[in-house]
Amino acid sequence: MEEASSPRGFSITTGKIPILLKLKRTEELKPHEETVHADLQGIVKTLGRDPVLRHPIIADSATGAVLDGTHRLAALKKLECLTIPAALIDYQNPLVQVDRWFRIITGDTLKNFMKRSEQPSPASMSPSDAEQSLLARSCYATLRDKTECLGFKSEESTPLALYQHAFKLELIARNNHMKIAYTDNGEMNQISGSDMLMSTICLKKSEVVESCQAHNLFPPKSTRHLIPSRPLGIGVPLLWLKNRNIEEAEAEFEKYLAAKRVRRLPEGSMVGSRRYMEEVFLFE
Numbered sequence: 001m002e003e004a005s006s007p008r009g010f011s012i013t014t015g016k017i018p019i020l021l022k023l024k025r026t027e028e029l030k031p032h033e034e035t036v037h038a039d040l041q042g043i044v045k046t047l048g049r050d051p052v053l054r055h056p057i058i059a060d061s062a063t064g065a066v067l068d069g070t071h072r073l074a075a076l077k078k079l080e081c082l083t084i085p086a087a088l089i090d091y092q093n094p095l096v097q098v099d100r101w102f103r104i105i106t107g108d109t110l111k112n113f114m115k116r117s118e119q120p121s122p123a124s125m126s127p128s129d130a131e132q133s134l135l136a137r138s139c140y141a142t143l144r145d146k147t148e149c150l151g152f153k154s155e156e157s158t159p160l161a162l163y164q165h166a167f168k169l170e171l172i173a174r175n176n177h178m179k180i181a182y183t184d185n186g187e188m189n190q191i192s193g194s195d196m197l198m199s200t201i202c203l204k205k206s207e208v209v210e211s212c213q214a215h216n217l218f219p220p221k222s223t224r225h226l227i228p229s230r231p232l233g234i235g236v237p238l239l240w241l242k243n244r245n246i247e248e249a250e251a252e253f254e255k256y257l258a259a260k261r262v263r264r265l266p267e268g269s270m271v272g273s274r275r276y277m278e279e280v281f282l283f284e
Helices: 037-049 070-078 110-116 127-136 159-175 205-214 246-258
Strands: 004-006 009-012 019-025 057-060 066-068 083-089 097-099 102-106 139-144 149-153 179-183 196-200 224-226 229-232 262-265 269-271 274-276 279-283
Touching: 009 246, 019 229, 019 246, 037 070, 057 070, 066 070, 070 083, 083 246, 110 139, 110 159, 127 139, 127 149, 127 196, 139 159, 149 159, 159 179, 159 196, 269 279
Parallel strands: 057 083, 229 279
Antiparallel strands: 004 009, 009 019, 019 083, 057 066, 097 224, 102 179, 102 196, 139 149, 139 196, 262 279, 269 274
């Protein structure tokens, strides 16, 4: 590999996008989504048992916007870490894309769900019109089952308000003991029985950055970032991340990465139990 350490960090230059691995002060990084309490506590507990951060978070080099790793950043702050390994990329690179997660809701019918909902009555529409309404942001969410498609309209226009309305639908489902699974597939062929598919608007990069800078957090799972190259397996002890001598910690981090072997794996490779659809730079 042609990767090398430098006074600025550890650069990966042979991937689809340039990546700079660097220790960043936790307060310099800006999340754009809220955390899920149970998920955050789970990470804190795991790191308490095994105080090693396996993978870096991914952030925009220009603004510090966190694109992947919101819960890890929050967990390290709780554990009083001062720095965190970050893979810094150019968010404005066209190969980096922002998309959305779809929700599969199971445990009841669409008809019964609507009886529990306190939202204004939705409009019945065709699936194609529903998608167009989300693109135009005249609807904040749509719900579909095998026979019906409903669009939820709102007079609100800001993306944050639209997502907050959509998140209320999720809360109604959870509060009524329904299960929610996240998927990148918006097709109905994955839905069975009385399951429902929920779709939301898709944010723009500029809206993600604006939310970070204004400290206005979107609900969890509002974005799905598609990043073509991902570094994995750095395995940094949390003790280093608590070092108050930041320059010393940075030097140790760069020396540590430079001593590792880096393997470039193609899209679709398995790392542990997970298949990654982006190329991976695995530190060993």
